[in-house]
Amino acid sequence: MLELRLVQGSLMKKVMESIKDLVNDANFDCSATGFSLQAMDSSHVALVALLLRSEGFEHYRCDRNISMGMNLNNMSKMLKCAGNDDIITIKADDGSDTVTFMFESPTQDKISDFEMKLMDIDSEHLGIPEAEYHAIVRMPSAEFARICKDLSSIGDTVVISVTKEGVKFSTRGDIGTANIVCRQNTTVDKPEEATIIEMNEPVSLTFALRYMNSFTKATPLSSMVTISLSSELPVVVEYKIAEMGYIRFYLAPKIEEDEDETRP
Amino acid sequence: MLELRLVQGSLMKKVMESIKDLVNDANFDCSATGFSLQAMDSSHVALVALLLRSEGFEHYRCDRNISMGMNLNNMSKMLKCAGNDDIITIKADDGSDTVTFMFESPTQDKISDFEMKLMDIDSEHLGIPEAEYHAIVRMPSAEFARICKDLSSIGDTVVISVTKEGVKFSTRGDIGTANIVCRQNTTVDKPEEATIIEMNEPVSLTFALRYMNSFTKATPLSSMVTISLSSELPVVVEYKIAEMGYIRFYLAPKIEEDEDETRP
Amino acid sequence: MLELRLVQGSLMKKVMESIKDLVNDANFDCSATGFSLQAMDSSHVALVALLLRSEGFEHYRCDRNISMGMNLNNMSKMLKCAGNDDIITIKADDGSDTVTFMFESPTQDKISDFEMKLMDIDSEHLGIPEAEYHAIVRMPSAEFARICKDLSSIGDTVVISVTKEGVKFSTRGDIGTANIVCRQNTTVDKPEEATIIEMNEPVSLTFALRYMNSFTKATPLSSMVTISLSSELPVVVEYKIAEMGYIRFYLAPKIEEDEDETRP
Numbered sequence: 001m002l003e004l005r006l007v008q009g010s011l012m013k014k015v016m017e018s019i020k021d022l023v024n025d026a027n028f029d030c031s032a033t034g035f036s037l038q039a040m041d042s043s044h045v046a047l048v049a050l051l052l053r054s055e056g057f058e059h060y061r062c063d064r065n066i067s068m069g070m071n072l073n074n075m076s077k078m079l080k081c082a083g084n085d086d087i088i089t090i091k092a093d094d095g096s097d098t099v100t101f102m103f104e105s106p107t108q109d110k111i112s113d114f115e116m117k118l119m120d121i122d123s124e125h126l127g128i129p130e131a132e133y134h135a136i137v138r139m140p141s142a143e144f145a146r147i148c149k150d151l152s153s154i155g156d157t158v159v160i161s162v163t164k165e166g167v168k169f170s171t172r173g174d175i176g177t178a179n180i181v182c183r184q185n186t187t188v189d190k191p192e193e194a195t196i197i198e199m200n201e202p203v204s205l206t207f208a209l210r211y212m213n214s215f216t217k218a219t220p221l222s223s224m225v226t227i228s229l230s231s232e233l234p235v236v237v238e239y240k241i242a243e244m245g246y247i248r249f250y251l252a253p254k255i256e257e258d259e260d261e262t263r264p
Numbered sequence: 265m266l267e268l269r270l271v272q273g274s275l276m277k278k279v280m281e282s283i284k285d286l287v288n289d290a291n292f293d294c295s296a297t298g299f300s301l302q303a304m305d306s307s308h309v310a311l312v313a314l315l316l317r318s319e320g321f322e323h324y325r326c327d328r329n330i331s332m333g334m335n336l337n338n339m340s341k342m343l344k345c346a347g348n349d350d351i352i353t354i355k356a357d358d359g360s361d362t363v364t365f366m367f368e369s370p371t372q373d374k375i376s377d378f379e380m381k382l383m384d385i386d387s388e389h390l391g392i393p394e395a396e397y398h399a400i401v402r403m404p405s406a407e408f409a410r411i412c413k414d415l416s417s418i419g420d421t422v423v424i425s426v427t428k429e430g431v432k433f434s435t436r437g438d439i440g441t442a443n444i445v446c447r448q449n450t451t452v453d454k455p456e457e458a459t460i461i462e463m464n465e466p467v468s469l470t471f472a473l474r475y476m477n478s479f480t481k482a483t484p485l486s487s488m489v490t491i492s493l494s495s496e497l498p499v500v501v502e503y504k505i506a507e508m509g510y511i512r513f514y515l516a517p518k519i520e521e522d523e524d525e526t527r528p
Numbered sequence: 529m530l531e532l533r534l535v536q537g538s539l540m541k542k543v544m545e546s547i548k549d550l551v552n553d554a555n556f557d558c559s560a561t562g563f564s565l566q567a568m569d570s571s572h573v574a575l576v577a578l579l580l581r582s583e584g585f586e587h588y589r590c591d592r593n594i595s596m597g598m599n600l601n602n603m604s605k606m607l608k609c610a611g612n613d614d615i616i617t618i619k620a621d622d623g624s625d626t627v628t629f630m631f632e633s634p635t636q637d638k639i640s641d642f643e644m645k646l647m648d649i650d651s652e653h654l655g656i657p658e659a660e661y662h663a664i665v666r667m668p669s670a671e672f673a674r675i676c677k678d679l680s681s682i683g684d685t686v687v688i689s690v691t692k693e694g695v696k697f698s699t700r701g702d703i704g705t706a707n708i709v710c711r712q713n714t715t716v717d718k719p720e721e722a723t724i725i726e727m728n729e730p731v732s733l734t735f736a737l738r739y740m741n742s743f744t745k746a747t748p749l750s751s752m753v754t755i756s757l758s759s760e761l762p763v764v765v766e767y768k769i770a771e772m773g774y775i776r777f778y779l780a781p782k783i784e785e786d787e788d789e790t791r792p
Contacts (some may be wrong), residue, residue, distance in 0.1 A: 071439070074439040074440070076419070076437065077417045077418065078417075078439075078440070078442070080414070081414035081415075081418075081442070081444075098440070100549075107449070107790045108447075109446060109447050109449045109459065109493065110407070110444045110445070110446050110447070111444075111447075112414075112442065112443065112444040112445070113442070113443045113444075114418070114440060114441070114442045114443075115440045115441045116439060116440040117439070117440060137726065143638070150608070150609035150640075151609075151611065153608065154605065154606070154609075154642070155603045173646060175599070175602040175605065175606075175645070176606070176626070176642060176643045176644040176645060177642070177643045178606070178609070178640065178641070178643075179640065179641045179642075180609075180639075180640040180641045181638070181640070182637060182638050183636075183637050183638070185635070185637045189286075195637065195741075199449065251396065252647070335566075335703070338703040338704070341681045341682065341703065342681075342682070342703075342704070342706070344678070344681065345678035345679075345681065345706070362704070366660045371713070372566075373710060373711050373723065374671070374708065374709070374710050374711070375709045375711075376678075376706065376707065376708040376709070377706070377707045377708075378682070378704060378705070378706045378707075379704045379706075380703060380704040381704060389682075399580045432658075485598070
């Protein structure tokens with residue numbers, strides 16, 4: 001039997017909004033550790049990894065490891081019916097082919113049960129090793145989202161270049177070129193306004209803006225985003241989920257001629 | 265001669281928004297008692313009845329009973345041109361084939377006259393007898409609107425079931441099932457947050473969500489909605505209009521097999 | 529070399545939003561006096577004239593007169609990437625076929641460069657003589673925008689008639705007629721709420737609402753609009769840009785029979 005009670009139900013709604021456009025169907029894995037998901041996007045280019053640790057739930061019962069295949073669009077439709085202040089409980093009986101989402105209003109006057117059919121989904125869990133990155137950029141998530149959106153009006157790809165002074169986002173399109181530089185800045189009034197750069201060596205990588213824009217759907221989950229870059233690895237765009245875990249997006253760089261000069 | 269002056273002009277705008285999607289053309293009936301309308305929706309399934317009592321108008325002159333046929337979409341276009349704080353006056357000369365809507369801004373600096381052609385519309389006034397209902401639910405109108413909207417994302421029909429403890433709204437669709445229970449609750453801080461159930465006998469009836477959603481366009485008119493249910497009668501969904509009257513929507517239940525068990 | 533630094537960058541964004549739907553491509557003319565534009569709309573019916581005086585810029589360097597042909601839609605795409613509090617600098621090297629828009633965030637932490645190709649555009653600068661008008665109406669710009677929008681839901685043209693008492697906007701369409709009268713009113717709490725009429729002789733002229741609605745895109749630039757009317761001249765709809773200049777729209781009246789009576 002599975003019963004996960006999350007007081008801050010709006011968080012689960014935000015998680016769904018973050019991934020439902022990227023992933024159609026996915027297995028949610030439930031264990032004593034937490035509630036997690038790992039899935040490729042529908043075009044098998046990007047990978048999303050979600051973790052909500054068991055400690056973050058008010059009540060967390062998971063008698064045995066279980067993998068529940070869900071259509072994320074349908075799951076999102078149901079979770080949208082939860083109020084922003086509602087408590088959300090995810091329930092499944094052992095061996096059942098359905099999952100139930102229960103929403104309780106703060107006053108307990110309104111109780112909703114939504115039952116959804118589970119699906120059989122083939123998936124293999126990829127081991128993602130901890131890796132060393134050439135550069136790690138931590139910056140306000142809203143700023144990153146704004147930059148990806150702005151650059152999309154000019155071009156299709158973004159070159160992210162990190163130096164000690166800052167991070168540069170560039171694009172090029174039919175109507176012209178754009179370069180946006182965010183300077184390292186740690187002396188800010190609010191910690192969530194800082195732009196912090198950890199760099200081992202300069203790096204300059206090209207990515208499809210379409211995916212970057214899709215990742216920024218997770219912006220409401222966290223005021224900061226962390227972008228980990230290495231010329232040999234997919235970029236990791238990570239949004240921490242306060243006291244619970246994270247959502248991480250992985251995307252391989254595009255191999256382009258003008259990148260070669262930055263490669264060792 | 266007809267001259268009806270309504271200081272709270274926004275109310276007339278809200279009335280039009282409530283019914284214009286449901287009804288195309290309708291006769292507005294004007295008498296010493298008030299300004300009223302009774303009309304079937306364009307597919308002849310639902311009935312809407314509006315009453316604005318003469319006492320609610322600042323000035324009300326209606327020399328003789330008159331029935332004015334109007335296209336509600338055109339009337340809505342004109343009323344949308346009134347400011348939310350404008351005073352609205354409806355004027356018609358005896359025997360005229362036009363009606364005039366006059367809008368006065370609060371400062372009297374802007375005066376608008378909109379003149380619209382009247383139409384000949386065949387209609388028969390149905391007598392709607394006062395009836396006994398098995399159950400009457402009074403609940404926040406925004407809550408009812410939210411529930412109808414939420415259930416529409418899952419299914420096409422709603423089963424409304426009333427017991428002493430509360431009212432249950434259920435639906436079923438391709439992606440799963442949903443049940444929303446609102447408990448009776450009279451001990452609230454604000455009276456408009458109460459959910460009050462008067463029940464003579466349990467009732468469970470099925471309705472098309474499409475119509476229910478249409479009725480909830482009247483939500484801005486009142487913070488409360490009253491739903492009167494009986495297994496032998498159309499449901500009445502009523503929004504009171506403060507100090508003036510009401511707008512009532514009537515809809516026959518759908519006859520479905522799973523309803524039979526609740527019938528006597 | 530050209531370098532124009534505008535602290536209030538949002539103003540340049542609003543200017544672009546005002547004209548980009550009306551004009552596709554246009555030459556921006558830069559001289560010691562200021563940054564200006566004069567262009568016909570794409571159907572050659574309306575004329576727009578913009579002036580931003582050099583004194584309004586924080587820094588203004590223009591070594592020699594230069595005319596820069598730009599696609600306004602592309603320019604707008606780039607300026608939309610500027611934050612509302614950003615400082616905007618327009619830069620061009622002598623003989624260059626590109627222009628650069630630089631955006632600096634208030635904290636200087638984010639610096640963006642957008643480079644756009646210039647175009648060769650044939651254009652002749654029309655001399656617009658100062659003229660005497662029969663009537664000049666000064667009124668709140670939001671009110672004028674609302675009136676044009678409201679009348680568009682009824683008809684295609686607006687008759688603007690000025691008398692000493694006020695200005696009347698009228699239209700006629702399939703569903704009826706509309707008349708909106710704004711009275712002269714100089715005794716208001718805030719100067720920007722006044723409606724002031726200067727009249728030498730009564731005037732009544734007809735214009736296409738489509739263009740009037742397009743002009744009102746400039747509403748965010750100024751709380752007041754000035755409408756100058758004469759039966760022998762195009763109407764001028766002017767929005768002053770505080771401490772910098774103006775944007776003016778010119779539109780010839782429509783010749784219609786019911787106008788004849790107001791002609792001398």
